[in-house]
Structures are given as structure tokens and as C-alpha cells.
Amino acid sequence: MATPTNLQYDRRYSLTIGDYSTGNGLLITSEDTDHPLQITFEVNKTSDTKHKAGNSTTIEIYNLTPVQAKLLESQYISFEFRVGYNNEDGLSLIAQGNVTEATTVKRGTDTITQIKVGEGYVALDHTRISQNLSPGQTVEDVIRVIVAAMPGISRGPIVGTNLSSPIVHGWRLSGTAKEELDKITKAYNLEYSISNNTLIMTDLNQPTSKTVLNVPVISSETGMIDKPFRITEQIRLGKKDKRTRPGIQVKTLLNPAFTVSSVVKIESDDINGYFRINSLRYNGEFRGQPWHSELRCSEMTDADITIT
Template identity: 25%
Template sequence: MRLFNPDCYAIITANGEQIDLSAVSASTQRRLDVSFNCFLTKDSEPNEGECTYYNLSEATRNKIVKDARIEFYAGYDGEFKLVSVGDITTVKSRKPNTDWSTTIKWGDGVKKYTDVNFRKSYTEGIQLKDILSDLISSLGLSSQGVIEELSQKINGGLSVNGKTKDILNKITKDYGLEWSIQDEIVSLVQKSKPIDDDLILISQSTGLLEFPQVSEKGVDFITQLNNDIRPNKLVDIQSSNSFELRVKDEKIASSANGIRIVETVRFIGNNFGGDFVAMANCRAYNG
């Protein structure tokens, strides 16, 4: 199955004002030309996004500033879903010829990730989930994943002082957990486990564009843009190809097919006739 009429747009909130770039021109029946490249990972480093708008008005260009919030949407046939959201880190406008281009870069939760500090002492008997809840609350973000399941008590007392991100990195590593910020929500999972049990089918019938590639780093695939493909989500790859990968005569994989966990995904596209894809890397999942 192939999807048609890809389109995309951004909504930016700067200094309390919403800049809605989703409008369709009455004369052209099109939105403003824009390209995008968004990279999402399961690591704790913030996800990154970038888009370039063409021929924004001077008034609009002047309103888009660093630290503003951006939401970027993409979809087909007028049905849009969020691709990426974050705090704007840089804005650059230039006019190399007759047209203006404005490139906007952002990070998902990057301002809070970078700036927020945390200091607190805990007495013996405190549960792990309570410490993690305090840390996440200090970021001003909600959470998803396994936090309510973490009822184990820590050994002895605990005093923490420093950047919230650094404390989260240490505690999650010590207890076999992984954390990241996904769409301004802290995602907390057991190491090597998915965020939920939902399966996303990846096949020629759902938009798979090329045969998946198998390497020592896992499986890479390219599909028509599917916003549901996110880090720590489960995908079920069903490709018509079958092969065997060997490294030094040791079989690494017999096929790309099967249930896997998404490690990273890159969304690339534009609304004026180019690519509109998701490029994902994933690894085997054994349940």
C-alpha cells in the first residue's frame, strides 16, 4: 500500500504568541514549502529536529527566536501526527538568491535537560520509584513506562546534588533502566525492553520501500513516513527477502524478519516533491 499527498507544517510558540504555519494558501492551495530532518534515539541525550522554511514573511521570520517551542507535524491526505517537538536552539535566515530560507533547529526537552539541578537527601527505606518521580518532577515533565513498577527499596540513605540529567543517568544505570525524553515525556524502561507491547507491522503492504539491511549493529529499514515508529517501540518486520549474515564464519542473523525494538529513527521529508520517509535502526527482541 502506498500513501499519497504527503504534507507537513510547524506550529511555534514564541513569547506567548502562537505562529501557526499550517495555513493553506487560497491562491496555490498549498502550504508553505518546508523540508525537515528529525532524529530520535532511545538515549538520554535529547532528540533533535531541524526544518527549513522557504519565503517566510519578514514579520514571521522576526518572531521565531531561540528558546521558543516548536511542534512539527507530518502526514498524508490531510491526516497529521506529531513528528517532533522541542525547544528551539538556533534560527538562521538567509537569502542566497531570490528566495529566503529559514532553518530552525531544536531539541526535545533540551532546555530542562541542560539547565535543571536537583538536590535532596533520602532516608533508608525510600522506594526507587519515589526518587525517580522526584527527579522527573524537577524537570517539569510527565513520565511513561515502568516507574510505578519500581517498588524496590534502596539500600541505606541517599543524598543527591547536581544536574538532574546526571543523577538520572547514574541511578538508571545502577538499576538496569534506560531513560529518555520522547515528545516532552520522560520514557523509562527496563534495559533492552520495549515501552509497551504494541506491534507495528513493517512490510511492503505497509510502506516498506527497500529490503531491510542486516549488520552487526542490527537491522536498518526505510519505509514511508510512519510517525508511530519511535525509539523503544516494537516492530514486526515481514520482508519478502531472506538471507544469512555471517561474520568470521559465525552466523549473526538469518533474516531481517521478526520482532525487533527500535533503537533510532530518522524522519526525512518535504512537501514539495522529495523524500517522505522513516529510516530506522532496530535490534532483536527475545521477549
């Protein structure tokens, strides 16, 4: 979706909740009728969900039928949210997980159902692992066992200098998948995030790939809104590395090509260079406010990336 701003028009969306193919779910799209349901949405993702609740989405759906609203009461029902524009091919997935909360209220003449979604919620918080790994196996072996035990979660980019480190005294897995991911990533200075049911893992504040070939470009021509600006948050680089790096925040038209821990190139009058996405927020509504992406990033140095 990194198209010029004048080509991004006629918004489209698709919500799949539950197993629609078997009749135990909903498929709500902007093309259902001549008057598609109004929705608002906010999707929040971060590169490091260690000791945090995880990536989340909040969506408000206007004027569901009572039967549709009742279905959302099913415990931890699955959820997918895709968006796109009529001038582009297909819809892109920007959030996937499990509904953790659903409430319906009356606001004027509208009935509004708000759902809250945790990405990978069931796999992270309701999967328990009990296994011993023997001495000599590696950090990556531990992570492989955890991922294998998480239903519906696939392995994405998993990179880091400590992944090949041997577990000298073995490793005991005895807890939820989230507890075990928190423990191993804290011990070996790693970050992890589950986005669209895919596990992403890197060294602290490092990108998923050092190559910057074909990374998304953020500029006024590709949907940047206003100018990027510096932020004062400190960037953690581990216990033995106390450096700080400049941070920036930038706003664009919604672009699903953005992924936490990946690199983007920013081109503006004041700020130019390559930056790693530390957190990402998508928000908007079908009728009304535009669809936006808001990124908080850290600057990449020559040691972090390879420019060819």
C-alpha cells in the first residue's frame, strides 16, 4: 500500500470472526450491501511484548443484529481484520487473534458493539508447556519447542546473536507460553512480538533483517502526513550496552507493509535515513476519519544494517 496519496481511495474492509465457513462465525465486509456497516478501529503493536499484555486491537461495529452480537460472546473466538483500497489488489491482514471482551451499548440511534482482541492470546496465555531441555542445546532450541506448542502460531523472522548460545545447565519449561517466552528473552537480551499469528524475535532494538533493499519508503509521495519529529524516549540496548539512539515518530496513511522490528526509510526535509519500527498504531473508521499509521522508531547505524 505504499502508493502515492492520490491513489489511496475508496476504503474497503473485511472482518472474519469465528469459523464463518461452518456457520459458526461472521463475515462482515464493506461490500456486503449498499450500506456497509460503520466501523472504527485501533490496532496497536510493539516490537517487545515481554512482561506486557501483548499486541491488541479494539474495533467498534455499528448496528449488528442481536444474533450477530450474541455470537461474539463465545469465549476467545478467533478474529481477522483486513483492509484495502479499491484501486489496489485484494485486502491486507493487519490484525489477527482472539476476542477477549465484547460489549454492546446504545448511543443515540446506533447500537455499537465494541470488541477487544489479543493477538495470539489463547496460544500465549492458555498454552502450558512442561518439558526439560538437556545441557548443550541452544537458545533457539528452547524457542523452537515453545513455538511448536503454540496452536496457530507460525515462525516468522527469528534472529539474534544469542540464539546459538548453548544452554549450559539445561532449561526447564514449566509455565504458559508467554511466561516461557518472557523468561528466555529476558535472559538472553531478545525481544519478541506476535503479529498476525506470527512470532517475530530479534536482539534488543535490532531489525529482523540487515538488508534494506526494498524496505518501505516514507515520504510525502508515499503517504507521509506532516513531518516526522524527534522523540525523547530512551532506547534500551541491553544490560551491557547503555547507548541511547535518537527516536522519531511519523504519521502516514495506513500502510500494512509496516511491521514491528523491520526497517523503513524516511525521506523528509529534516530527517532522512533508515529506522527500525519499535511500535505501530493503525487507526481510522470506515466512514469519517482517514486511515492512518503512526510509527515510533529508532535510528539505525551502519553497524545495524547493510546498505548496498
